[in-house]
Amino acid sequence: MKTETRSRHSRWKIAVCALLAGVALAAAGFFWYVSDYCRADEIALEVLAQDSGVTVQDDLTILSPSYPTDTGLIFYPGAKVEGAAYLPLLDRLRQTGLTCILVEMPFHLAIFDADAAEDVMEQFPDIQHWYIAGHSLGGAMASQFAADHPEEIDGLILLGAYLYGDYPPADTLTVYGSLNQSVEDKLDYTKNVVEIQGGNHAQFGNYGPQKGDPPAAISAEEQQAQTVETVADFIARRRE
Numbered sequence: 001m002k003t004e005t006r007s008r009h010s011r012w013k014i015a016v017c018a019l020l021a022g023v024a025l026a027a028a029g030f031f032w033y034v035s036d037y038c039r040a041d042e043i044a045l046e047v048l049a050q051d052s053g054v055t056v057q058d059d060l061t062i063l064s065p066s067y068p069t070d071t072g073l074i075f076y077p078g079a080k081v082e083g084a085a086y087l088p089l090l091d092r093l094r095q096t097g098l099t100c101i102l103v104e105m106p107f108h109l110a111i112f113d114a115d116a117a118e119d120v121m122e123q124f125p126d127i128q129h130w131y132i133a134g135h136s137l138g139g140a141m142a143s144q145f146a147a148d149h150p151e152e153i154d155g156l157i158l159l160g161a162y163l164y165g166d167y168p169p170a171d172t173l174t175v176y177g178s179l180n181q182s183v184e185d186k187l188d189y190t191k192n193v194v195e196i197q198g199g200n201h202a203q204f205g206n207y208g209p210q211k212g213d214p215p216a217a218i219s220a221e222e223q224q225a226q227t228v229e230t231v232a233d234f235i236a237r238r239r240e
Helices: 002-035 042-050 083-094 116-123 137-148 220-239
Strands: 054-057 060-063 071-076 099-103 129-135 155-159 172-177 193-196
Touching (some): 155 220
Parallel strands (some): 129 155, 155 172
C-alpha cells in the first residue's frame, strides 16, 4: 500500500512539474514574441521631442491644437508597433483642429485593451465629439469599440483595416494603400472607402518596412498627407 501511495505521489509530482514547465515555456514564448516589435523612427521621435503641443500622460500621448476644440480623435496603434510611430500622422491631424490622443497598448497589442477609449473619454470631459481611429489590428479593435459603444462616438476611422463588428459603414471612413490588397479583398461595403494610389500598409506610421508589405510607390509623408486630407474631409462632412 505504501509503495502504491508513493507511486501515485510521484506521478502527481511529475504531472505538476510538466504543467509548470509548459506554463513557463508558454510565458517565455509570449514575452519573446511581444518584445520583437517595430520601433518609431527618428522622424516620429522628433515630434515628441520638439513640439510643445505634445504631452505624455501615463499611457496616453496628447496632441493639442493651437486653439480650443470640442472634437477629439482617439488612436489605436497597429499590432506590435510602438505608438510613437504614429506621431507624424497625428501631428498633422491636430493641425486640422482635432485633439488627438494616442493610446500606448499593453504589449503593443490593442487586443489587450480594446475598451481603452472609454477611460480616455472620461478624462477629457470638454470634448463633445469623439472619433475613434486605428491602424491594422488597432483599427479592428477600434471598430469593435465603435460597434459596442455607437452612442459614444461620432465616427470610426480605419487605416489599413476594415470593419469588424456591427457598425454602420456610413459612419466609417476606410483608408488603405493600393499596394495593400489584403484590405480590399475583405471589404464588403463601398461607402466612404478611399484607396491611396501607391500607398502600402506600413506608411500610415513611421516605423520602417514591415514583413510582407510591398515597398510603397509614394513617400510616407505623401501617404500621410493624403490620409489627413481624407480624414479632415470626412469629419467636416459629418459636421454639416
